[in-house]
Amino acid sequence: MPAQTSGDSPMSSRIGSTETAADRAGIEPVRPAGPLGERYRTVRAMTERLAQPLSPEDCQVQSMPDASPVKWHLAHTTWFFETFVLAAHAPGYEVFHPAFGYLFNSYYNAVGDRLPRPRRGLVTRPTLDEVYAYRAAIDRAMDHYFESVGEELPSDASAKIELGLNHEQQHQELIVTDIKHALASNPLRPAYRAGAGQPSHAAARPMAWSFIAGGLAFVGHDGPRFAFDNEGPRHRVYLEPYQLGTRLVTTAEYVAFIEDGGYRRPELWLSDGWNAASTHEWNAPLYWERKDSAWWNMTLGGMRRVAGSEPVCHVSYYEADAFARWAGGRLPTEAEWETAARDQEPDGNFLECGHFHPQAALDGPGIAQCFGDVWEWTGSSYTPYPGSRPTAGALGEYNAKFMCNQLVLRGGSCATPASHIRATYRNFFPPEARWQFTGIRLAKDV
């Protein structure tokens, strides 16, 4: 339920940051087990929990063309179920509002015209309350649909619901990153939730290198569990022997790069990266500010000093690549990353932890932080796997048409739901993107 209807949201909580016990409590994990209807309710509830601290004004704003209003995320994920499940499978279903298809379609050309992305922030009506009413109506219709089909859910509908839930989890992450960008655009630098973004006080484990022998490896998803169509088919890749850093690069290491002139030495940068850094006048990661001879950064709990043991975050591919060159290493390929991560448990600092910020790698054996904390830039362009075929129909637009000018990222972040990630998962962003929780793991030739 949105903040504006609750009585306990005093003025100071939005401008300042009065922390409460509830704020510190974290967010209960979503349990992926159980039948699809239960998972539907759990995932949908998580989305609303993420929007709970936000006012109607917060949910309205679109702070850059790449971001979307939280209200739009709330509506678009709902439109997905309405369009691909209810309208397609529920007999006699009538659409909630004839214009919502136009307003809340993201990019599916096959489904019809749509509002241009940079104009999403202009749609003040429906209001946030009305979007919540839309969500409630679709959830009731979905409940009714689950009930009506019982055990006999058609596999086609089941596949779309599964996709819709994974889709909604992707938008959960975007809600977090987009509202972080919006709040950081406010000169007051207000907090999303008091208690979020607390600094790591622990020291980071020392940097070490893990050797991987290479040879013919299998890469990509196979088997009955859900995966996006871009994760398959499973195929062979030949790898030379390589080494991977046993933890993520920390802010302390990144500050050393800055202090060594990292942002002023073109020889460290890709040509396009140097142009981007010059054009945008980058001299530190996004959300960092220099104050009183120290680095501060915006977190979802507001501004605070950068903690040196934490993984560096909100760097572009260009910065990750330049850092790696400076450090005498390189970024791993996605095949190298997947080969190293395949046998690890997908545990880590995920959305449900409630930190909303990467945490220092504790001491221990093996390769730390493969999952959670930050998405790891790989040196691999986002291209189709050998033999891949996109899903037929409108949902074939989900991944394939973005396979150009993007780099693959792996491992999930502190804003990724735990049940959403796996070793074969391929995230992708253009090389200049910085508003996601993106960081650096180093690789080296042997």
Added chain:
Amino acid sequence: MPAQTSGDSPMSSRIGSTETAADRAGIEPVRPAGPLGERYRTVRAMTERLAQPLSPEDCQVQSMPDASPVKWHLAHTTWFFETFVLAAHAPGYEVFHPAFGYLFNSYYNAVGDRLPRPRRGLVTRPTLDEVYAYRAAIDRAMDHYFESVGEELPSDASAKIELGLNHEQQHQELIVTDIKHALASNPLRPAYRAGAGQPSHAAARPMAWSFIAGGLAFVGHDGPRFAFDNEGPRHRVYLEPYQLGTRLVTTAEYVAFIEDGGYRRPELWLSDGWNAASTHEWNAPLYWERKDSAWWNMTLGGMRRVAGSEPVCHVSYYEADAFARWAGGRLPTEAEWETAARDQEPDGNFLECGHFHPQAALDGPGIAQCFGDVWEWTGSSYTPYPGSRPTAGALGEYNAKFMCNQLVLRGGSCATPASHIRATYRNFFPPEARWQFTGIRLAKDV
């Protein structure tokens, strides 16, 4: 009081347009008589009445860099009194919030840094509720100040309050025009108020020409009543004899221009105007749409068919100039306009009428519609009058620094408060501006 706290604002009212009796009732006039404190309260209350139909989301949005969020208007007008009256004149006054100066200063370089204009829409906090609280606090402080000084209000403070009230009335007009632009940006084309923008059913009076002899004329404000510094000093201008159209140009006349290829004939246009029309693909006034072989237009009551007897509105200077050339006339100079209007009563279709749209000119003698309905583009560039001196200090930035690349408009509009306008009043906008209520009166040489 803003909409989101009232119980009577059903969902349909914002998306659709359920008209109520109250909606049709218009807005009670502000009475300019009486002591300054009473006027202060009346003007301030009108601003909030204008924002009353709007949700927090409506008040948040900035639909283009030239427009501002309604929330910003509510706060900025308040900041004006806080900064120039309370902080300067009320002993011991402490500022409400240290960051509000940065957030809500519009363009006064002398008062300090400020948020860049195109970023006003990004400020989700303070929320609308908090801005209302800010207004209430400043109004209480102003009340207290009026009480404490009693009859002994210093003339300097009095002048600034007078300026602040006129300033707030200017922002009342901008609230109307900016929210119209925002709502028109929404594909649903929702209404601001049901009952606003009703079409004129009356026929327009026939077009005729009023002859004015010219010679040496006096132009500009003089005397004790309030006027902006750009209205003086009063000075002599020599005018050749001329004629003025006895009413505004109607939409029917403008449709004839369109149908005669007005937007496709470069010989009718200024060179910059032709470039603007080509770049922006203008083929009709702003807010007009072609549907089912008819012209429709967005009003503050939603979309409806264009009514032929109404004054054409939302045209740029370039369009006004091209129309005049097509019609065999020209636009009047501001001295010609003022000379003709000087002796007229400033009556007309103003903000308080509650139409929020220009109305047809009824039959009658003389020159109709000099005041209200639409701002009339003149052919005069906005330049200082001979001998003029801007006000000293920060308030000297009010008008003088905009005296370049702008044209003068005269007469006020259906969104101008009645007590705000006079014959010497000089409004000004760049030639390509279209989102104000701007229209056309023709002139001719003899």
Added chain:
Amino acid sequence: MPAQTSGDSPMSSRIGSTETAADRAGIEPVRPAGPLGERYRTVRAMTERLAQPLSPEDCQVQSMPDASPVKWHLAHTTWFFETFVLAAHAPGYEVFHPAFGYLFNSYYNAVGDRLPRPRRGLVTRPTLDEVYAYRAAIDRAMDHYFESVGEELPSDASAKIELGLNHEQQHQELIVTDIKHALASNPLRPAYRAGAGQPSHAAARPMAWSFIAGGLAFVGHDGPRFAFDNEGPRHRVYLEPYQLGTRLVTTAEYVAFIEDGGYRRPELWLSDGWNAASTHEWNAPLYWERKDSAWWNMTLGGMRRVAGSEPVCHVSYYEADAFARWAGGRLPTEAEWETAARDQEPDGNFLECGHFHPQAALDGPGIAQCFGDVWEWTGSSYTPYPGSRPTAGALGEYNAKFMCNQLVLRGGSCATPASHIRATYRNFFPPEARWQFTGIRLAKDV
């Protein structure tokens, strides 16, 4: 005859600056007396003399969208006579090349399609030689036409030839200013002509003020001599008493403005001017560079130190206006300027002097430098005079359609042909233009 066919153009002369006696000699004056045919030949020859020091490469380049290649000027002025005189009046005339109308029309919509202005620099063919052949062919055809009509030149043709000659003189000035911009774009800063742009060694006369009483004045051209259609009709203007500076503002005075923080104090600037100065990072006039703690400037003779007694040049309207405000004065209106200059001899430092740079005002009575040296920004927007009517047909596009967003400049410059200027002459440029020889004369209220 162009440089590339002459044997005496050693390599060093274009990169370095080997001055010769001939270079220092100046350019012989064009004699405006005599019948039209003789004036035709004289004016046409002057154009080629101006292009003589330039290579085919120099004549090809277009260094910004506002400038044109010298080759284009050579061809366009020729196309003017071909189109408006020969094709219209010479029986049986056949156009030289069917595509030249498209290539060399500047902006006459009524004459047909044309090459977009920013693409003029892309037309490598016809070559410079071929354009000279075009000029020669049209000159022969004009000679033949003059001969064939003898004394019976139709007044319509005569008027167009007169306009064509004045038009060509305007392009002579543009050849000088456009090639200056092109050469200044070259990191080598090469000279146009050795000997051009020599510094004034004389001291400037002291600054003083000339009082003018004002009252009803007549402004604008009247009588049988040629003038552009924008200079009339002659009409009455009422002027308050005013004062004019008795010489132009010098670079020494302008350096004082710079050193007093002129470019860093927003209160001195128009709002649009401050934006322009910030966007373009202006901190001195165009072509000035700071080297070794001194100001240098690019002249048509190459880089040299700024001479303090010379009029400041290559400033925008915004800079002129800011300087005037800083100096406690203002810019004159065009009526004020014309009233003061009307009775002066139009003598001065013109194109024929061969300086190609403004010179210091020598001691003497009265108002110096009204004509020549630099165009003087006025505070008057470029608008039609009362009762004006543009010429009918394509030539009506000559002036009228530019009457928006431009300021009037008066008096001619060191690149203006002497026979081209008069007291009623109205030049006009947008407020941000700096590549013309534009400077500052101050005015003051009494």
Added chain:
Amino acid sequence: MPAQTSGDSPMSSRIGSTETAADRAGIEPVRPAGPLGERYRTVRAMTERLAQPLSPEDCQVQSMPDASPVKWHLAHTTWFFETFVLAAHAPGYEVFHPAFGYLFNSYYNAVGDRLPRPRRGLVTRPTLDEVYAYRAAIDRAMDHYFESVGEELPSDASAKIELGLNHEQQHQELIVTDIKHALASNPLRPAYRAGAGQPSHAAARPMAWSFIAGGLAFVGHDGPRFAFDNEGPRHRVYLEPYQLGTRLVTTAEYVAFIEDGGYRRPELWLSDGWNAASTHEWNAPLYWERKDSAWWNMTLGGMRRVAGSEPVCHVSYYEADAFARWAGGRLPTEAEWETAARDQEPDGNFLECGHFHPQAALDGPGIAQCFGDVWEWTGSSYTPYPGSRPTAGALGEYNAKFMCNQLVLRGGSCATPASHIRATYRNFFPPEARWQFTGIRLAKDV
């Protein structure tokens, strides 16, 4: 020697297209055998032969930021030898002109500042003649250097000369493609050489598929012969079985794509490709124009009708990818391409053939047109090979820093010197580039 000094270049030859026997004769091949000094002279002479038909004006123009003036290519290739060979290895060598380093450095940050690329077309001086004098001086100095070292050429110098010659051959191709773009920007569409771009009259061989078994393959350059640093090291890649089209896609096939709505169906396009096509209003390959119900295209011999049997050319990666999707295939990866081409003779339609346009594939066995005709877009992003290390020092900037946002192209084109290409050669361009001779070969999964 440039055209403007020869007597046999009548005016008509540049505007029209009077073909001569010499024009049709083609260009004699460069013989790569022989000692380095001989190869130096042969490669350098070829560059000047390519510039021979061009006037100083042609050589001056820069028709878009991605292209460079021919004069700049002539100078930059010379600067390369001066800087990396003479200044580094020839004792006592003094630079020809101190400013040429600034003017003619392309992108080597390590060598110092340089002229921004989009401003290359502004440098009218040195003139073309002076650049030829620069070339002659450097060639003399190189001759002298070759003589002085005799058999004892240091291997470091030898490697740089070899790189310089390959570098110059790359600029030979750019001279052809850049001047094609410049001439196509001229509304007259003039010819580079009469006789160039003659249409293929032969029918194309029928389309067939060649099966390749895949498995572990070796990719990349190895051995003593020259290759760029981006071609190694040789390494293993695992390939699934695949098929390759036995010839390039023809214009007739591409017209079928156009006529089937290829440019209007978003489902065929990558998302970025659809945006590029919409933004630039692509509806056919670059240089194609629709006239009289037929497709014409600009060639280096001027405009002529598109010949259906010729390979389609001047398509972007986005168009190649959309075509492949429409045709039911895909683009090959670079490893697939190299594996198929490795054992082929690098014969084909190269620069020396003098066609300057791709030719129809004649009947025959095997895979045709692997080399020459057009560069073939692969689906592979341009990234470093496993274990690669860029050359140390300034020359390390040659390739590595461009490894982002580019796609690999293989096989050379009709503008590539025959001695320059090999199976491991990796060319690269951004996906929207169209001004190179780029075409399409299809691949398919088995």
